Amino acid sequence: MPSPITKLNWQQLLKSGNRIFIGSHASVPTKLIDDLIANAKSLHDIEIVQLVTLSDNKWARPEFQHLFKVNTFFIGGNTIRDAVAEGRADYTPCFMTDIPALFTDGVLPLDAALIMVSPADEHGYHSLGVSVDVISAAARAAKIVIAQINPSMPVTYGQSFIHKDDIDAFFYADQALPEVNPPELDARTERIGQYVSLLIEDGATIQVGVGKICAAVTRYLSNHKDLGLHTELLTDGVLDLIKKGVINNRRKTFHPGKSVTSFCIGTKPLYDFVHQNPHIGFYPSEYVNSPANIARNERMVSINSAIEVDLTGQVVSDSIGHQFYSGVGGQVDFSRGASMSNGGKPIIALPSTAKNGTISRIVPHIQEGAGVVTTRAHVHYVVTEFGVASLRGKSIRERALELIRVAHPKFRNQLLAEVRKNYWVPHYQVQTPVEVPELGPVGFKELKVGNDSFDLRPLNPSDERRLQEFFYSHTKETLQMRYNSVPTQMSREKSCTLVSVDQSKDLALCIVKQKGSVVEIQAVGRYYLIESQNSCEVAFVTREKFQGKGMAKRLLAEMIDVAKSRGLASMQAYVRAENKPMLRVFENAGFVRLKSEDPSEAFLKLDLPPVGEK
Numbered sequence: 001m002p003s004p005i006t007k008l009n010w011q012q013l014l015k016s017g018n019r020i021f022i023g024s025h026a027s028v029p030t031k032l033i034d035d036l037i038a039n040a041k042s043l044h045d046i047e048i049v050q051l052v053t054l055s056d057n058k059w060a061r062p063e064f065q066h067l068f069k070v071n072t073f074f075i076g077g078n079t080i081r082d083a084v085a086e087g088r089a090d091y092t093p094c095f096m097t098d099i100p101a102l103f104t105d106g107v108l109p110l111d112a113a114l115i116m117v118s119p120a121d122e123h124g125y126h127s128l129g130v131s132v133d134v135i136s137a138a139a140r141a142a143k144i145v146i147a148q149i150n151p152s153m154p155v156t157y158g159q160s161f162i163h164k165d166d167i168d169a170f171f172y173a174d175q176a177l178p179e180v181n182p183p184e185l186d187a188r189t190e191r192i193g194q195y196v197s198l199l200i201e202d203g204a205t206i207q208v209g210v211g212k213i214c215a216a217v218t219r220y221l222s223n224h225k226d227l228g229l230h231t232e233l234l235t236d237g238v239l240d241l242i243k244k245g246v247i248n249n250r251r252k253t254f255h256p257g258k259s260v261t262s263f264c265i266g267t268k269p270l271y272d273f274v275h276q277n278p279h280i281g282f283y284p285s286e287y288v289n290s291p292a293n294i295a296r297n298e299r300m301v302s303i304n305s306a307i308e309v310d311l312t313g314q315v316v317s318d319s320i321g322h323q324f325y326s327g328v329g330g331q332v333d334f335s336r337g338a339s340m341s342n343g344g345k346p347i348i349a350l351p352s353t354a355k356n357g358t359i360s361r362i363v364p365h366i367q368e369g370a371g372v373v374t375t376r377a378h379v380h381y382v383v384t385e386f387g388v389a390s391l392r393g394k395s396i397r398e399r400a401l402e403l404i405r406v407a408h409p410k411f412r413n414q415l416l417a418e419v420r421k422n423y424w425v426p427h428y429q430v431q432t433p434v435e436v437p438e439l440g441p442v443g444f445k446e447l448k449v450g451n452d453s454f455d456l457r458p459l460n461p462s463d464e465r466r467l468q469e470f471f472y473s474h475t476k477e478t479l480q481m482r483y484n485s486v487p488t489q490m491s492r493e494k495s496c497t498l499v500s501v502d503q504s505k506d507l508a509l510c511i512v513k514q515k516g517s518v519v520e521i522q523a524v525g526r527y528y529l530i531e532s533q534n535s536c537e538v539a540f541v542t543r544e545k546f547q548g549k550g551m552a553k554r555l556l557a558e559m560i561d562v563a564k565s566r567g568l569a570s571m572q573a574y575v576r577a578e579n580k581p582m583l584r585v586f587e588n589a590g591f592v593r594l595k596s597e598d599p600s601e602a603f604l605k606l607d608l609p610p611v612g613e614k
Contacts (some may be wrong), residue, residue: 004599008171010036013146016044018111020105021138024051025263026271027131027469029116029148031173033059035329036114040067049108051099051134052076052327054178054265066409070332071108073099073134074327075318084324093318093371096232097289100137113142117162117173118153118309125161128282130177131263132160133232136284139443144168150175153275154271157261158281171560179267182236183212189589190347191385193217193440196303199345199381199388200224205297206229208238210265213305213349220416220482221246227255228252230297232288232330234280239273243267252294255281289330294337300344302334306374307350308361311419313376313398315348322369322398334376345380345516349576352384352408362407364418380517382406386435393519394462397425405434428493432502434460436509445558449549454512454522456558459508461501463521464492471495505529507536507562511551523548525555527563527571534569540582554584560589564608571606 014020014036021031037059048059048070050513057079059068070089073096075081083089094102102108115135117126126147139145139162139579144171159254186194193216200206200221205228206594208214218237221227228249229238242259243249249257258281262272274280287293294300306317307325318326320374335346339598354361362384366372380392382403389402400419419425434459439445459467471490501508511523527536538559540552563571575582579601587593591604 003433007036008039008146008169010039010043011041012114013144013169014043014046016042016046018046018109019049019143020111020112020114021049021110021135022053023115023131023135024053024133025131026054026265027116027129027135027153027178027263028053028055029114029150029171029175030055030350031175032116032146032148032171035171037064043067047071048073049073049110049138050573051242053080060069069379070245072327073148074329075288075324077605081325089129091324091327093328095289095328095333096134096285097288097291099134100284100286101387103134103137103141104418108142110138110142110147112144113138114146114148115139115162116153117146117167117228118149118155119149119151120164121155124164126164126167127153127155128160128162130265130274130282132156132158132282133285136162137286139166146171148173148175152176156274156280156282157276157278158283160282171212177268179270180210181267181566182215185212185216188351188385189213189216189220191441192351193220194381195383195385195388196347196349197224198299198442199347199383201299201343202226203298204228204301204343204345205230205249205252205254206245206247207294207330207338208235208301208302208329209233209304209330210235211305214303217303217349226251228256228260228297228313229259230254230288230294230300232261232262232285232334234259234261234270234274236266236270238386239266239270242273249279252292253298260288289333289337291333291337291595292339294334295344298344300338302331302344302346304331304346304348304374306348306361307385308363308370309348309350309379309382310363311403311415313379313382313399313403314366314372314397315374315379316366316370317373319370321367323387328373332374332378335374335533339378339380343516346378347381347383348374348379349575352386352406353411357408360407360411360415362411362415364415369547372420385410387544389462389476390517390519397429398462398465400425401429401464403461405460409433409435409572421501426493426496429461429496430500432461432499432500432578433504434458436503436507436562439558440566447554449546449551454511454513454551456509456511456554458503459499459510459524461496461500464495466519466521467499467524468492468495470524470543473543474541486497487526502528507559509555511555523551523555525552525557525559529568530572534567536563536568536571538571538573538586540585548581552582553588556585556589558608560608567610568608570608573604575602576600577602 061082197220338344338346596603
């Protein structure tokens with residue numbers, strides 16, 4: 001067994017040209033590396049392999065380029081980013097789950113691993129603490145392991161231990177772990193977090209990353225129940241959910257009862273919480289990030305961000321054009337795992353614009369030099385502050401319309417014009433406003449019909465096929481009552497016209513049943529503005545199995561509220577005289593039946609109070 005030492009002879013441990021790995025995230029052995037730099041003497045051309053390192057990254061500074069050459073799997077911090085941009089460091093893209101095999105298979109053989117661990121327990125085991133990730137594989141694969149023994153390193157459980165006999169050199173130095181405070185949230189980011197939270201069901205298992213959006217998501221999960229955690233990264237936002245009992249892992253189907261992670265980054269309370277906590281399992285990246293293992297969690301939801309998303313759903317998240325900015329990380333691992341999960345949902349969330357609103361992050365095509373990290377086939381949902389785009393099972397044309405809908409309004413017409421150049425959208429497709437501010441901040445309302453839950457929201461251009469399906473579901477009797485005839489065709493062009501509504505003028509609402517990416521229209525309510533009369537004409541149609549269940553009543557109530565808020569003087573409707581149920585809906589809402597020129601048709605009118613009056 002090697003004898004512990006406090007002063008290292010680096011010339012005996014390393015040789016010029018060696019490849020070494022240094023601990024990642026909050027487990028960077030900073031004082032150990034400082035000692036190497038101070039005592040390198042004749043050493044040079046040492047390749048450092050690393051992930052994100054929460055430190056000053058001094059080894060990547062220009063003054064040390066003859067001693068070190070950095071090869072990073074993830075670009076974190078400006079020092080590393082500048083070194084990569086200037087050619088003094090390399091970036092190697094790789095899925096997080098695949099990095100360990102690069103070491104153990106000898107693709108990137110390691111001469112040494114410089115790691116940080118807790119003091120040994122009575123059995124001789126040191127804990128890798130707050131970062132197991134790829135450190136575990138590096139320690140197994142390296143020819144020698146040099147460990148900084150840090151009394152401030154928490155002891156974590158799972159697969160996080162290394163025996164003292166597997167360490168070749170010891171360096172004792174107390175070092176406070178780097179802390180990252182939760183980010184300040186703005187209104188836009190909070191809105192994104194709110195939309196993402198609406199996609200997460202009680203009993204789901206979640207993966208969240210670092211940054212403002214993920215912090216916002218955790219804030220809006222406070223009222224959820226029985227969530228599970230299977231994530232590569234544990235943060236303070238997640239800690240809050242654990243303490244509130246929101247995350248209790250009670251309904252997890254893989255590692256039930258336990259939060260599974262690979263590393264944690266946050267504040268001292270987080271590090272204190274994971275210390276000797278048997279309910280938190282720290283496992284290597286090849287285990288945590290394995291899509292097959294991720295998929296063993298039913299209702300797995302992965303939440304990641306991006307730099308830009310093109311109108312086919314391709315996700316760019318490691319580069320801005322030719323400038324490499326971050327890395328591949330675990331986004332694809334978790335997106336694929338969530339998509340394989342029973343009831344799973346891979347989500348990409350990002351603000352709609354960048355550079356103070358001057359450029360759109362929903363783009364017609366990715367920038368030159370940018371790389372696709374997550375393919376168009378991986379993504380089920382894209383979320384911005386303008387809503388949720390559902391891409392699963394959508395054609396290229398439908399994807400474009402969904403993504404334009406959640407782009408910033410000032411870029412929507414431009415995006416449609418650009419995408420039209422590639423013939424993804426037919427000539428008759430138009431993009432018009434779809435927001436109805438009167439429905440509230442999230443743009444839709446939840447309602448109950450019996451024991452079923454539904455969403456009341458605006459119709460939008462991407463509903464074209466759904467509206468066709470809705471039309472062809474009707475019986476002849478329903479068509480006769482709604483259209484006063486029996487139309488036999490709803491062409492794609494006609495359907496497109498009906499869903500491409502200028503909602504700032506006319507109004508088209510629908511009630512949908514949504515389960516994941518499966519959406520079915522159950523009822524549609526419209527009004528058409530009659531500008532000359534400052535009035536509007538109202539019409540409804542409901543799927544047969546929900547007729548008489550109150551859907552038309554709810555749609556009418558919403559439309560009356562919108563009409564009032566927009567200052568209309570009245571609302572009117574024409575209903576077939578024998579359609580007694582629909583007549584009752586209007587009359588119960590206050591509409592008055594007036595004389596009609598056609599005895600087979602009833603004319604009803606509702607006078608609205610001036611704005612400001614009830």
